Amino acid sequence: MIRLWQRVGKVRALAVLVLVAGLAGGYVIADRQTQHNATAEPVKAADAASLPRSGASPSAAPASSDQASAQTKAQDAASAAAAQAKAAEDAARKKKEEEASRSTRSAGPPSYPAPASCDVYKGHRNTGCAELLAAGFGLDQMPCLDKLWTKESGWNPKAHNNSSGAHGIPQAVPGKKMAAYGPLWETDATTQIKWGLNGYIKPRYKTPCAAWGHSQSTGWY
Template sequence: MIRLWQRVGKVRAIAVLVLVAGLAGGLLIANRQTQHNATAEPVKAADAASLPRASASPSAAPASSDQASAQSKAQDAAAAAAAQAKAAEDAARKKKEEEASRSNTRSAAPPAYPAPASCDVYSGNKKTGCTLMVAAGFGLDQMPCLEKLWNKESGWNPLAHNKSSGAHGIPQAVPGDKMAAYGPNWYNDAATQIKWGLNYIKGRYKTPCGAWSHSQNTGWY
């Protein structure tokens, strides 16, 4: 019994020693871990401090500035080209509209002297003049001009005579005997005088309206 207790006592003593040794070892390990951590942080800090810092590239900012400037210039050039193209398009459209407007005005405007339906609207020497005019190859649209021209020159009177110039007859030929080429009765015959007058107009002014226009501008034909 005594030996049993002695053995138990030894076992307890050994267990206590093992426990104490374990505690001591744990404390030692913990102390070393703390020291390691304490020394590791400064090293990391020192390592971090010793690492080369990334320096800003001196050309980075200018490159970015040049790129922005080039982009701005490109945008300005594009805007200017677009504005120029729009201005050209607007000018072309305006010109086209003006031409269309002028064309419509010309087509819508009535002729200055409406053509008669036929020579029957006239009488006397004017009717004879209209008939001979059409026979000479002129259109009815020329008759209003011929009427105005010879209204001004002679009032369609075959005996009209200008003493100062010698002009005679409906067309006021100068001298009057020129009309003899179309008949011996040139002095008082309306038809003979009209034939001469139409031939004169055709050779010099091409149409009665051409002769009338010249007469309006100069006072004579």
């Protein structure tokens, strides 16, 4: 009986030792696992930081650069095309004006029946007719002068174009050019008419009818 209890006691002691060893082993394993996890987490975080963000790709920057370059080239091409179109339009308009001018010159200035005298005109037109003769032109030029300045200003010495600055009966640009023929150039019809005939039409077109022909073909004189 004593031997039996001794054996039981040994078995219990052995069981206790096994239990203690198991607990100790489990603690060591758990401690090692905790250390492993603590070490692995920073590594995982570092790896995650090194990975590209969601939706991004290594080729995103080059693609964006290529797109910007393509847009710049497209804008440059559009600007060049617009410049070419404008140049072509300007050239066509210039050619049209030159053709109209040549046509007017070849056809010669318009002619109208000459008035019997300056008495057929009244007001500023009568003054214009008198100054026309004083400038060395014939009465045959008066119908052209009448049509020209009727179109330009209606023979109004105060007529003024705000956009171009043209002023007076002959629509001088700028109006102060007429000061060479008198100090009251802004309102005096005689001063304006003298400048229009002697200072502008004669040196530029030779005759009022030539000036009127140019105005008809181009819209200005």
